[in-house]
Amino acid sequence: MRLLVEVRAAGYAGGLSQLQAYVRRVRPRPPVEPVVRFETPPGHQAQVDFAEFRFPWGKRYALLVVLGYSRLLWVQFYPRQTMATVMRGLEAAFAYFGGVPHELLFDQLKAVIQDDARPSGGKVLENPEFLRFAAHWGFTIRACRPYRAKTKGKVERPVHYLRHNFVYGREFLGDADLNAQALDWLDGTANTRVHGTTHEVPRVRFERDERAVLHPLVIRLYRSLILAPERAARSTPLLVSLAPPAIAVERRPLAAYARLAESVR
Numbered sequence: 529m530r531l532l533v534e535v536r537a538a539g540y541a542g543g544l545s546q547l548q549a550y551v552r553r554v555r556p557r558p559p560v561e562p563v564v565r566f567e568t569p570p571g572h573q574a575q576v577d578f579a580e581f582r583f584p585w586g587k588r589y590a591l592l593v594v595l596g597y598s599r600l601l602w603v604q605f606y607p608r609q610t611m612a613t614v615m616r617g618l619e620a621a622f623a624y625f626g627g628v629p630h631e632l633l634f635d636q637l638k639a640v641i642q643d644d645a646r647p648s649g650g651k652v653l654e655n656p657e658f659l660r661f662a663a664h665w666g667f668t669i670r671a672c673r674p675y676r677a678k679t680k681g682k683v684e685r686p687v688h689y690l691r692h693n694f695v696y697g698r699e700f701l702g703d704a705d706l707n708a709q710a711l712d713w714l715d716g717t718a719n720t721r722v723h724g725t726t727h728e729v730p731r732v733r734f735e736r737d738e739r740a741v742l743h744p745l746v747i748r749l750y751r752s753l754i755l756a757p758e759r760a761a762r763s764t765p766l767l768v769s770l771a772p773p774a775i776a777v778e779r780r781p782l783a784a785y786a787r788l789a790e791s792v793r
Contacts, residue, residue: 568596571741573670574629576618578609578637579687581695585702591617594686595629598734599723601686601714604707611639612755615661619749622665625734627742631668641671657754664750666743686718693717 573596578589588605591613595601602621606613614637622628634640640658654662654669662669694713700706719731726733 570597570738571627571743572596572630573633574621574631575633576614576637577635577687579690581605581691583700583706588703588706589613590687590690591621592686592690593618593621593632595625595730595734595738596633598738599726599730600625600734600738601718601730603686603690603710603714605703605710607703609637609639611655611658612752614639614658615750615752615755618661618665622745625742626739627744628665628667629742631670632662633670633672635672640669657752661750661752665746689718 574593575596576591576593578591581588581590586607588607589609590603590605593602602624604617604620606617618632640655654671659669694710694717698709700709719734720729722728723730723733
């Protein structure tokens with residue numbers, strides 16, 4: 529340690545730990561940046577994020593959407609984090625809310641944000657296909673600034689809550705059961721408890737102040753002209769395929785068919 533060498537040359541006779549304790553006491557400490565809670569009016573914003581979970585049948589990603597004003601939460605689990613997953617999930621969330629928020633706040637999600645040059649004075653570059661999806665549903669895309677994790681705290685806190693209050697300690701038969709239990713948990717626990725920040729029940733706050741100011745749902749779901757429909761993932765070995773069983777075809781040499789033809793003449 530350079531400081532220890534220098535102070536010993538000046539006559540210091542103590543040890544390293546004593547020197548470190550002294551430095552901690554006298555070193556100037558930068559002031560703690562105050563956390564300013566950013567609240568939004570009813571219907572204005574929803575925050576969107578993924579969280580990774582592991583189950584006996586494989587890795588799954590929880591897509592969480594939380595309304596910024598009421599804290600009403602929606603969540604479902606998917607095998608991938610693709611743009612098609614985000615679109616399909618958001619449409620399910622809009623149906624659950626009964627409307628569409630004016631803007632959606634995303635982290636640096638590659639399916640939505642292709643590039644963010646704001647730190648160097650540039651602009652956000654959104655995925656063109658997702659821009660068409662946003663225009664179809666009537667919401668504005670907003671992106672968190674890089675390295676500003678506190679911007680989307682309203683959706684990051686529910687990730688911890690989801691992990692400890694819903695996933696841990698439960699058993700699931702597969703994807704269908706997992707998502708069915710998640711919807712039951714939303715309606716029976718997450719959205720009916722008193723929220724620690726608003727001190728109100730999210731469902732009550734939503735019905736009173738927020739539902740009426742959401743954009744109305746559109747008549748038709750978005751149909752992408754460039755994205756192929758995603759294949760359904762295998763949920764668990766316990767699920768049995770409904771497809772008819774394959775018929776085994778026995779292969780024989782041509783000589784066998786010649787003998788069979790001779791026998792029937």
